[in-house]
Amino acid sequence: MQIGILLTSSPEHANTYTVSQLSSTFLKAGHGVQIFLMDDGVYNAVKIPSKNRLFSNLDQLIAQGAKAYLCAVTAEARGLGQEDFLDGVELSSQYELSHLVEQSDRFLAFG
Amino acid sequence: MKQVVVMIRRAPLTTVLTGEALRMSLGLTLSDHQVTVMYVEDGAYGALDLKPEQIGQPGIKQSLDLFEGMRVRQCVEQEALEPWVVPLLRKDVEMVNRQGVIDLIQEADVVFSF
Numbered sequence: 001m002q003i004g005i006l007l008t009s010s011p012e013h014a015n016t017y018t019v020s021q022l023s024s025t026f027l028k029a030g031h032g033v034q035i036f037l038m039d040d041g042v043y044n045a046v047k048i049p050s051k052n053r054l055f056s057n058l059d060q061l062i063a064q065g066a067k068a069y070l071c072a073v074t075a076e077a078r079g080l081g082q083e084d085f086l087d088g089v090e091l092s093s094q095y096e097l098s099h100l101v102e103q104s105d106r107f108l109a110f111g
Numbered sequence: 112m113k114q115v116v117v118m119i120r121r122a123p124l125t126t127v128l129t130g131e132a133l134r135m136s137l138g139l140t141l142s143d144h145q146v147t148v149m150y151v152e153d154g155a156y157g158a159l160d161l162k163p164e165q166i167g168q169p170g171i172k173q174s175l176d177l178f179e180g181m182r183v184r185q186c187v188e189q190e191a192l193e194p195w196v197v198p199l200l201r202k203d204v205e206m207v208n209r210q211g212v213i214d215l216i217q218e219a220d221v222v223f224s225f
Contacts (some may be wrong), residue, residue, distance in 0.1 A: 008128075008225075010129075039128065039131055073130070077168065093138070094134065094135055094138020095138060095141045095142075097138055097139070098139045098140070098141045098142035098144060100139055101115065101140055101144060101221055102112075102113065102142045102144070103141065107221040109221070109223040111128075111224060
C-alpha cells in the first residue's frame with residue numbers, strides 16, 4: 001500500500017514524532033511512504049549537525065526507503081535552499097502534492 | 112480524481128496558514144481532484160467578504176480569485192456563523208449545517224486540516 005503523508009508542523013511538535021513512528025512502522029511492514037513537508041514542516045528536513053538537534057528522524061526514514069518532498073515556496077520563504085536540506089529530500093511544489101494525493105492509497109495530513 | 116476536503120479552523124487574518132491552505136487547495140485541483148474548502152469554527156471568518164490586502168496578506172485574495180475557475184467548492188459551517196448578526200458571506204460560499212460538514216468529511220477521500 002502507498003501511504004502519503006503531509007506534515008506542516010515543526011520538529012518540536014508532537015506531530016513530527018507521530019509521523020516518524022507511523023512512517024517507520026509502515027516501512028517495516030512493507031508499505032511505501034511518501035512524505036510531503038510544507039510550512040514549518042520543512043524544518044524537519046534541515047541538516048543540523050548538532051547533538052542538540054530537535055527530534056526528527058527524516059534521514060533515517062529516507063534510509064529505510066521513504067521518499068521526502070518539500071514545498072519549495074515555503075522553504076524559500078524561510079530562507080532555506082537545497083543546500084540546507086538532508087540528502088534525498090526533493091524540493092517540490094503543490095503540483096507534486098496533488099500527484100501524491102492521487103497516487104496514495106491512504107493519505108494522512110498532520111498540521 | 113479524489114474528493115478532498117480542506118478544513119480551515121483558524122481565523123484567517125491572524126495567521127499565514129489560511130493563505131497556505133488556500134494555495135494548497137488550488138494546487139490540488141491540478142490533478143483534477145474535487146476540492147472543497149470548508150470554513151469551520153473561527154475559520155468561518157474566512158467565508159466573509161475579506162479585504163486581506165489591506166493588512167498585507169495579498170495571498171488570500173489571489174487564491175480566492177482563482178477558485179471559481181478551478182471549480183473549488185467553498186462551504187461554511189452555519190453554526191459557526193450564528194454569533195454574528197449580519198454575516199456578510201461571499202456569494203461563492205455555500206452555507207451548510209454541522210451535519211452537512213460531517214457528511215462532507217465522511218464522503219471525502221482525504222481531509223486536510225489547517
